[in-house]
Amino acid sequence: MSGKPKLHYFNGRGRMESIRWLLAAAGVEFEECFLETKDDLIKLQKGGSLLFQQVPMVEIDGMKMVQTRAILNYIAAKYNLYGKDLKERALIDMYVEAIADLNELLMSHLFQPADKKEEHFATVVDKATNRYFPVYEKVLKDHGQDFLVGNQFSRADVQLLETLLMAEECKPDILARFPLLKSFKARISNIPTIKKFLQPGSQRKPPLQEEDIPKVMKIFH
């Protein structure tokens, strides 16, 4: 027993990636237990480890935590990445909830049926560049500070960086109209813990490939 948090999920990004990012950004080492087959999931369920029969599940501080947001909230608060008071927390929450919405769109792209893919891609790009990115560009412009909230590094910065990089994987020039987001990306990527996470050999997972989809579907469906 190592005392390190232990993550249970399949060997891919999915709903666990934001948790990997946040732990890494906080400089917290963690272990991973990968589900390879549906039987692995069933075993966890039967063993009573999954409160609502679902992963992600993170063993941390004596708890078997489930529900991505609950896990992220706990990690953020524990490692002082959640603002200094209720109002900063509120701002951080607003920002990360919207980022989560955009993430859902980005994540669901690969799972679209072939005839819907192009239309869905257009929606993703439209929402990213017209609804979400302009907000964060403006936030950074208005206060001129390095970080999104309270002039201090927080989970909002980590989650925004994660999403900016995922969006660029989808469309490499997607940040073309957003100079402050580009410099934000460079700046946050250079934070030592994040820089380390972005290097090969870290626990960051690659994007899901088309050919992996059937395997993932089999575990969860």
Added chain:
Amino acid sequence: MSGKPRLTYFNGRGRMEPVRWLLAAAGVEFEEIFLETKEQYEKLIKDGVLLFQQVPLVEIDGMKMVQTRAILSYIAGKYNLYGKDLKERAWIDMYVEGITDLMEMILVFPFSPPEAREKNLDSIKEKATNRYFPVFEKVLKQHGQDFLVGNKFSWADVQLTEAILAVEEKIPAVLSGFPQLQAFKIRMSNMPTIKKFLQPGSPRKPPPDEHYVETVLKTFKK
């Protein structure tokens, strides 16, 4: 300007109803502005009031808050309904998130095509009785306390009460295998602030009807 929180949403439950429940449970009076037309919604966007062009919107303590979970977390934190420490908060968050997944199914139900309704209803019943309610039945049985977390009234209790009543509206006998939840429901319904909210004339909204669905679709139509 009254200083009371001001809610902007449709005149119906949707994503704002948990906010109404939580404010009411905390004994906080609030005002409401109802979206009735597309033009009203477009004006809100044009005026720059909606951070991500979406409702719910709650004006509270000088902030124009959006994103349901952000709003609920703020209210829970402000009115001491979020546990006494980080670990209690973690349990409350886990419970609330699970309940939210169940409520999401109820939320989207009236917008599903008629031919899918029966299947969706079965799905709600299955998840409520096999995945979610057993968890809370067990929690209550194991600690034998009145409230879900920390022997104290919290956001989790409010959210679970709302969910139980919403599922019962669709599946009246759904609590038949859950004696702890039956007692919990009665206990919560009798708390003064919640009792008041459950009475006619309160800001609690009725279940969605055709008019509500139509208004929502019309407002968001491109």
